Amino acid sequence: MKIDKVMKKIIFFIVLSFWHLQAAAALTIEITEGAEGALPIAVVPFGSEGSGVGPGEQIARIISEDLKRSGRFKTLPVGDMLARPHAGSEVEFRDWKVLGMENLVVGKVQPHGTGGYLVRFQLFDVYKGEQLTGYNIPATERDLRATAHHIADIIYEKLTGQRGAFATRIAYVISSGVTADKRKISLVVADADGYSPQTIVTSEEPLMSPAWSPDGRKLAYVSFEKGRPAVYVQEVFTGRRQKVAAYKGINGAPAWSPDGRKLALTLSKDGNPEIYVLNVGTRGLKRLTNHYAIDTEPAWSPDSSSIVFTSDRGGKPQIYRVSAAGGKAKRLTYEGDYNARASYSPDGRLLAMVTRQGRAYRVGVLDLESGGLQVLSEGQLDESPSFAPNGSMVIYATKTGSKAELAAVSVDGRVRQRLALQEGDVREPVWSPYKRSNRREP
């Protein structure tokens, strides 16, 4: 009994100590098309001080892959490097000019406190030969991976002027088991690079429509676990959850208000699918639409003023907008005969949606000011687009052959990546917002 407990503890520690950096990659990310004019940058493997194999090389690799994945950077393979400096004083800028590098990242990891680390990095402009930024970041064993993403965010912001979104997460639904009766459906939360996947709900019945709360701490989703749909809100870190809607008929498409207090959702309790606003705290329910057509897939504008939704009140599904206080709905999409599941860009200027092009269903982005619709994806069955919190990329679900997987595309359509999962069908990706505590200054 006691030994068993001790063993469990040991196993737990082993698991924990490998978890941070070697966390299984459930998703393999490959870039299928890169942007022209990507910035050449070299991220030198960080030095590690202290005993044993240090985490320096892995940290540098994570930073390098983050930058490459954004499509804004072209990273130098480690094998091509002429030198491997770990501090500014060791840098010969000539070595990097020769290789055509514009920027250089060096760093090292030192033991710090009990079991902790101090991760030091410097970013240089190779041509000017000067440091652009540099930090010492204390980290525990457990947050080394997050620290690497955080450093990538700092570098990205310094060089592009746009806030990075590497230290964020994605949630998605994965279904495994081929036959209908053996199917297992899970809701998974992973780092934005696909690492460290953690299953937060598993069911034999469908799970659908995950939606991050604005503080990134909760997920609302639909579960059919009781044989009919209900909307749940689950705390991502504790696993605690509550059922917030289980009316007769459809309970679906939850969408958080920007203040995180309300959920817009679809209920058909009064006969057919309508948009309602549920106050999560008081459970007060307000009906927003009133039409015999299908009204569903609400999404809140970032300024809270309005809600967009899908409706086939005109015969075919199109996107409409209604004031969050209710009232008359205005049609927003006119191009094509199928536009559905809209979601706002973080700045509220764009709507990503599913749009039919001939026989293909693709991800389109509607410019709300000009009314122009740009098709971003190239698949036959693309769906569920979701913006990165910095608005730079859209992640979506696609089908390759009979396999469902995730893909991401830059908002200008120039950078594409596929996120191939080793097993199971992945769908309904949603990119987390910035966590409220995320923006700690190092």
Next chain:
Amino acid sequence: MKLRILKIVPILALSLLYGGCASTPDEGTIGDGASAGESGDGSATTAGAVEGGSWMGSALDDPSSPLSTRVIHFDFDASEIRADYRDVVIAHGEYLAANPTVTVTVEGHTDERGSREYNIGLGERRANAVKRLMLAQGAFETQMVTVSYGEERPLSLGSDEASLAQNRRAEILY
């Protein structure tokens, strides 16, 4: 034409078999006349009571009855009951009307195309179309529960036309 005649026989058979029995027919427990007799209210069941056919069990289990068809298919993005399925749905409605203690779940399903929550709406429309036609036959609202699964539970995992057509459906589950 043929369907109509076929439909009457099993209903007759069933009403003879169960009479006013209030138990809910269940696919799992009612296999044939003999076991139904044993598990029922104890009244005798004879083979001779089933007229003009060799089918001994519930009309629901009779493979030649329209009631044996439980999956109603739909055209793309449509929720109207197709002409080739009207008699099937009507038979189920009449059966429910004749057996007011029997309840069914009507599931609505769609193919994989389009957005998932919109498909939940479309699936519900299909389930409701089936329900409405059954109501028109005298079935009671309380006998039917509808649930839409949208595209979440395909019958076929393929993406070819035949698979998609198979997945656009409503299922009547007793």
